Amino acid sequence: MRVSVVLPAKNEAEGLARTLPALREQWPEAEIIVVDDGSSDETAAVATGHGARVLSSPYSMGNGAAIKRGARAATGDVIVFMDADGQHSAAHIGQLLDKLAEGFDMVVGARDGSGQANFHRGLANGLYNRLASWMTGHSILDLTSGFRAARADRFREFLHLLPNGFSYPTTSTMAFFRSAYPVAYVQIPVAKRVGNGSHIRPLKDGVRFLLIIFKIATLYSPLKLFAPAGLAFFLIGSGYYGWTYATQGRFTNMSALLFSAAVIIFLIGLISEQITSLSYSRGNK
Structure with missing residues (x-):
């Protein structure tokens, strides 16, 4: 060797x-x-x-x-x-x-x-x-x-x-x-x-x-970073919506923003996961 x-x-x-x-x-x-x-x-x-x-x-x-x-x-x-x-x-x-x-x-x-x-x-x-x-x-x-x-x-x-x-x-x-x-x-x-x-x-x-x-997470498995972040925004949005509905009887713009952020973050995680896979595939060619 x-x-x-x-x-x-x-x-x-x-x-x-x-x-x-x-x-x-x-x-x-x-x-x-x-x-x-x-x-x-x-x-x-x-x-x-x-x-x-x-x-x-x-x-x-x-x-x-x-x-x-x-x-x-x-x-x-x-x-x-x-x-x-x-x-x-x-x-x-x-x-x-x-x-x-x-x-x-x-x-x-x-x-x-x-x-x-x-x-x-x-x-x-x-x-x-x-x-x-x-x-x-x-x-x-x-x-x-x-x-x-x-x-x-x-x-x-x-x-x-x-x-x-x-x-x-x-x-x-x-x-x-x-x-x-x-x-x-x-x-x-x-x-x-x-x-x-x-x-x-x-x-x-x-x-x-x-x-x-953050690089460790995105390099190895981006969804392990983005999925919890997206879930956190979804839970905050759900909690905020529950509070505004109970106190004001309506769905607010902030609730919509939090739910939208949760979806966007999750989708970014999916895209990042695909990019990461392609990066490793390039090295193995």
């Missing part, structure tokens, strides 16, 4: 100086690809110096864009994705590959509590995990972990779905579940990152991560 290791990197020269030697020592036969996402430091030079294949972008396109470039260029049967900041250890790749050999199509390294950047990030990730578990009917231990191994042909089926930003782990995980490709989790410790601080911006990316919650 040929293995390619893809590391998206933006200004991660210091992290790569620690990560790449360990990768080369423990996985000498693996193809190592560093996708330099418009770095302004010595990221590309450090990667080249350690024998990695470097794909450089003239400007930053985003973490997800780097993942897609690396996945297209990888020649291995299995692609391992890991961060370039030193948080993920080459020693844990074997655990992912061993699990993959059991028949899974994707294996994700699930972080424990100490692997979360801070309390608020840990709380948000816990919320994402619970929501995704409810949507899929499977236990999802870490929806946003960037440390994972996947069969290359399976992963490439969903490149058209992956965003250019930070939520590629969410999208790829839900896409595998949606297409009935088995996914497994293994618990791994995560080290403290080295080099520059996190590229996550609390305010801007906080809103972006909040939108991930």
Whole structure:
């Protein structure tokens, strides 16, 4: 089983100086690809110096864009994705590959509590995990972990779905579940990152991560989001109509608006469900 290791990197020269030697020592036969996402430091030079294949972008396109470039260029049967900041250890790749050999199509390294950047990030990730578990009917231990191994042909089926930003782990995980490709989790410790601080911006990316919650639902099964919302509007409309009929003896415009909203939301859910099915069908052609 040929293995390619893809590391998206933006200004991660210091992290790569620690990560790449360990990768080369423990996985000498693996193809190592560093996708330099418009770095302004010595990221590309450090990667080249350690024998990695470097794909450089003239400007930053985003973490997800780097993942897609690396996945297209990888020649291995299995692609391992890991961060370039030193948080993920080459020693844990074997655990992912061993699990993959059991028949899974994707294996994700699930972080424990100490692997979360801070309390608020840990709380948000816990919320994402619970929501995704409810949507899929499977236990999802870490929806946003960037440390994972996947069969290359399976992963490439969903490149058209992956965003250019930070939520590629969410999208790829839900896409595998949606297409009935088995996914497994293994618990791994995560080290403290080295080099520059996190590229996550609390305010801007906080809103972006909040939108991930809605994206999870619409990506996997839109009706699970739209049907309850439509039912809520219908029940509110029914209650309001009952109250106005009892007190005023009439059917009001607000009741009509609430009933109309319920129907529209439900129909949007049906259309979204069809669009989602077509999106996955495109990837399987």
